[in-house]
Amino acid sequence: MSVPFVVILDFDGTITTSDLVVALTTRVHDANRDIVNKVNRRELEPRTGLNILFSHLPSRDRQLYEEYLRHLARFRSGYHRFSAVLKDSHIPFYIVSNGLDFMLDAVLGPTPEDGPWRICNKARFDQPSITIEWQYPCQDPCPGGCGLCKYQVVTELRERHAAPVVYVGDDITDVNGAKHADRIYARGLLAQMLGQDGVGYTQFDTFDDILSDLFTVTEVINND
């Protein structure tokens, strides 16, 4: 069945109002704040930064982390409505995160059979501290260092569904993916960086902002 477009949503700071990777890893290990700042200033690649952040989280405390995330997470306004409209419209819809699977599971519960589907890294708890099994490693022409390469994800989903990709994100780890999407909704650092690089995007605050724009835009991107 042909679809008008595919939607990719970042998780931390996009679906949720705060970045849960930053919140959890800095709460457990205060000095992780320096690592986050270095990644945001592009002095450290996201993949390297994430490896360091999670290396300070003892595996034995998994349950505490999950409780903390469930307690902390807030959904951005309009998310559940947005999700329901996409399902009713049979629009393929993916949550794509450079975070770890146990974090998304803690906040969202198990993945529903009819989606949205999740693409994220896998956490391992069989060492003294959390280690990361990376999904979607970088390939040309991505400049590299992503961790989970959102550029690869955008490319693959566009081919799989033979449809334009709508990208929604907020952060530095969204830049490579967003730049290769057909339509971008951005906020936060992502919006700032796209602006600096002269890439067009639509600013959003709530998911209702996106919904009111998205279906009118479909015609535009399909007629390009």
Ligand SMILES: [Mg+2]
């Ligand atoms: Mg984010």
Ligand SMILES: [Zn+2]
């Ligand atoms: Zn990459």
